[in-house]
Amino acid sequence: MQTHLRTHKSWSYLVGSASSVAICKESRHASAQAPVCFPGAPGIPGPHGVLIGYTRYFKYLPSISAILMSSAPFLRLVRAGLATLLLGMVAETAILAAPPPGDSASDAGPGTYEFVISSGLEGGGYFAVAKRLATVLDRNGSRSQLLASQGSIENLKRLTSAGDPTNIALAQADALTAFLADAPQHQESTAIIDAWGEECLFAIVPAQSDLKSDRDFRNREVNIAVAGPDSGPAATVRYLKQGKSKLSGVSLHYMAPEEALSRMTSPGGGDKIDALLLVQHPKARPPVMNAVLDDMDRYRFLTIRGLGRAATLPNGKLVYRRAEITPTPRSGIAVKTVCTKRLLLGSKSKLGEGRLDALTTLVKQHWRDIYVRPTDTPSR
DSSP states (O other): OOOOOSSOSEEEEEEEOSSOEEEEEEESSTTSOOOEEEOOOTTOOOOTTEEEEEESOGGGHHHHHHHHHOOOGGGHHHHHHHHHHHHHHHHHTGGGOOOSTTOOTTTSOTTOOSEEEEOOSTTSHHHHHHHHHHHHHHHTTOOEEEEOOSSHHHHHHHHHOTTSOOOEEEEEHHHHHHHHHHOGGGTTTEEEEEEEEEEEEEEEEETTOSOOBGGGGTTSOEEEEESOTTSHHHHHHHHHHTTOGGGTTEEEEEOOHHHHHHHHHOOTTSOOOOEEEEEEOTTOOOHHHHHHHTTTTTEEEOBOOSSSTTOBOTTSOBSEEEEEEOSOTTTOOOEEEEEEEEEEEEEHHHHHHHHHHHHHHHHHHTHHHHSOOOOSSOOO
């Protein structure tokens, strides 16, 4: 059986027979010597000659094997515990599955990846998290590909498209809820692997605007600027509008945040922008946020309180929570708004149950390496 992991100089695997499990080590290089095998744990069932799994804990296996093979009565409980530990080692690295029999790292093409992650704008917060996740996956023996995107909605479209290789995606919670409301057929195949951190809504309006809170969006025409149609803020607005006829006058306009600030006070030849919506970590400081905080005579933050409070995710958890954010301690400004979770999602159909479970375990074990402090740019 010629199969190879992608990154380690050597790798270990278990081959099961009807009555035992053989523990083997093999170099990833095709020209290397034959595999070195140790007898395994008698009594652990496994189809003859079938590859059970991989582990990167090879240095511990000979000692474990010796104890498992011993017939000493006083080691009975130890043997039982080590057998469980051994299978746990395999489960922890099950996501490192090599190509199918007959394939190898050498003949796998450059486009062959176990994991394809759709993230966010390059240099943004989601892109940074996805890059760290890819590093953890590669370090544990997988081959992963990182894709930039325009934001949550594009990530979800890729994840749920049968013809797209993306099997991991990042998205904000309200974007997922809005997406599944429009495409409920994808709910069963979309798994929430983990939730981390928060994204908060910041609505910026001209200082002299008569808009005081999100309730003032009702029954009137309001032009809201967001980064793009597949961005998190766009998904937020579309989600908040679902089923609410009183918000039918709210229109989205796609442009850079800096342009939106300019058109709030001097519209020029284009439509006047009434509000700019950002969705970002509460402590993030992108240039546009700094520009607003440095010029509070021209701009202010809108209170967001009445929208989407009772919405829930597929797992039953609330989409939003109310928050009071202080952008900078020196500003003395308290922004009343709502925040939503950041989600790490997986495709059940593309990953399969085994790889999805192992990926979830790996993320929980390496969360410190994956979830980094926010960058100074919006996540999407």
